Amino acid sequence: MGRSAVAAVSAARAQRAAATADPPTRPLLVFGLGVYFGVALVKSEAASWFRIQEMFRFESFHMYGILGSAVVVAGLSVALIRRFGLERPGGGPARIEPKEPGNVTARLAGGFVFGLGWALLGACPGPIYALIGSGVTVLVVGLASAVAGAWAYGHLRDRLPH
Amino acid sequence: MLEQPWPWYVAGPLIGLIVPLLLLLAGREFGISSSLQHICAATLPGEAEYFRYDWKRKGLWNLVFVAGVAAGGFVAGWLFANPDPVAIADSTRSALAAMGVRDFSGLVPSDLIGWSALLTLRGFCAVVLGGFLVGFGARYAGGCTSGHAITGLATLQPASMLAVAGFFAGGLLVSWVVLPWLL
Numbered sequence: 001m002g003r004s005a006v007a008a009v010s011a012a013r014a015q016r017a018a019a020t021a022d023p024p025t026r027p028l029l030v031f032g033l034g035v036y037f038g039v040a041l042v043k044s045e046a047a048s049w050f051r052i053q054e055m056f057r058f059e060s061f062h063m064y065g066i067l068g069s070a071v072v073v074a075g076l077s078v079a080l081i082r083r084f085g086l087e088r089p090g091g092g093p094a095r096i097e098p099k100e101p102g103n104v105t106a107r108l109a110g111g112f113v114f115g116l117g118w119a120l121l122g123a124c125p126g127p128i129y130a131l132i133g134s135g136v137t138v139l140v141v142g143l144a145s146a147v148a149g150a151w152a153y154g155h156l157r158d159r160l161p162h
Numbered sequence: 163m164l165e166q167p168w169p170w171y172v173a174g175p176l177i178g179l180i181v182p183l184l185l186l187l188a189g190r191e192f193g194i195s196s197s198l199q200h201i202c203a204a205t206l207p208g209e210a211e212y213f214r215y216d217w218k219r220k221g222l223w224n225l226v227f228v229a230g231v232a233a234g235g236f237v238a239g240w241l242f243a244n245p246d247p248v249a250i251a252d253s254t255r256s257a258l259a260a261m262g263v264r265d266f267s268g269l270v271p272s273d274l275i276g277w278s279a280l281l282t283l284r285g286f287c288a289v290v291l292g293g294f295l296v297g298f299g300a301r302y303a304g305g306c307t308s309g310h311a312i313t314g315l316a317t318l319q320p321a322s323m324l325a326v327a328g329f330f331a332g333g334l335l336v337s338w339v340v341l342p343w344l345l
Contacts, residue, residue: 022219023189027226030188034230035237037180042238042269044173049270050250053258056330056337059251065170066177067311073178074192074316081182088189096181096191096313099304099321107321110302111310111328117295118329119336120288122270124307125194125300126231128293133232134239136270138277142293149297150198154212160302 023090041130049122056119105161117149164242167249181313190223193309195300197221197228239269261345274345284344303328 041047044066055063081094088094118124121142123131128146131139153160168176181192199213200221207213247266255266264273272279279285300306303325305314311329314322 025223025226026188027223030184030190030223030226031230031233033180033183033188034227034232035234036183036230037177037227038231038234038236039238040168040173040176040180040234041231042235043168044170044177045167045248045269046173046177047235047239047269048248048250049275050248050254050258050266052333053337053341054250054254056333057254057257059254062170066174067307069171069174070178070312071315073175074181074312075318077179077182078185078317081185086186088185089187090189092189094185094189096185096317098317099314099319103304103321104324107303107324108328108331110299110304111325112299112332113295113328114299114303114306114325115329115332115334116336116340117292117297117299117332118307119292119333119341121292121296122275122288124296125198125228126306126308128296129194129228129231130235130239131269133235133237134243134269135236136239136268136275138275138280138289139293141280142275142289142296145290145293146297146300147198147201149294149299150195150301151202151206151208151210151213151297152294153298153301154199154202154210155208157210157212 023088026089037126038130038133041127042134047123047127047130047134052119052122103162109161117146165244167244178312178316181316184227188223190227191309192313193224193305194228194231195297195306195309197224198297199301200225258345261342263345287344299328299332 045051046063046066051063054060078096086094125146128139128143132143184190184192200217203213203215203217203221248269263271265271274285274288280289303310304321305325310322310325315326
């Protein structure tokens with residue numbers, strides 16, 4: 001077998017592997033889960049600018065209770081899923097891929113910049129979408145600004161410490 | 163009754179459940195801020211390697227998800243909106259009032275986050291600058307509250323602990339130092 005044929009076979013194999021690794025999109029289901037999350041963001045008031053200020057001022061347990069119990073429930077669920085070896089749709093184990101542990105600077109600096117914005121806008125990305133839906137239409141401008149921020153990061157990436 | 167806000171011990175676990183639900187039903191990892199990257203990749207990728215990928219394959223599900231989040235916001239914040247002000251601590255309310263926040267009636271203060279406030283320095287900083295920093299920082303850190311503070315902490319990822327430490331450092335600086343000066 002010639003070199004190009006070998007390359008073609010391995011490319012086809014890689015393509016197949018990538019295809020099976022892709023779960024089906026299931027748009028209605030994913031949309032429904034989004035609705036569920038959006039309702040929870042509004043009804044928990046995690047989408048409230050006031051709650052974010054209250055959190056950063058340490059004047060109520062509310063937001064810490066939400067985040068803490070969400071982390072515990074998510075952590076226990078993921079551990080149970082692993083314990084029982086459940087699979088994701090499309091095959092393969094249902095697990096959270098570990099994030100690259102390196103990039104200490106990027107995590108801290110990026111996190112810091114995000115925190116500045118979170119306290120100014122009073123909304124992280126999920127609540128931006130939920131608030132737009134709830135009628136705080138000015139957050140369309142907030143969303144456009146956030147997209148611009150992501151765009152700027154994408155173009156400055158090579159020049160930032162990582 | 164549908165209009166009432168939920169206590170943290172109801173809302174928090176329901177939010178946590180989104181992680182296994184997405185993983186088992188859709189085979190996806192919970193995270194919101196990647197939608198910002200997908201929007202760039204779909205509309206104006208420019209020269210950046212960061213936006214040159216098959217966004218339909220990697221990101222379409224995420225864009226459908228955030229569209230659902232907006233629809234959920236409509237259901238909970240418009241159709242069944244809480245008629246009462248957000249029940250924040252009295253100390254927070256009086257501190258914010260002393261800084262010059264006037265409107266406590268909705269989820270956000272309309273005198274800061276509203277169309278007419280957009281052309282004031284404080285309104286511009288809150289919405290435009292704040293939004294920009296949220297998008298820039300979330301992508302720099304590799305995730306936001308959903309990807310790092312919930313999914314990442316739940317799976318004990320060191321990267322997420324660092325990111326969340328950064329979230330709080332930035333948030334504390336703004337809430338305690340910047341806002342009293344800006345508002």
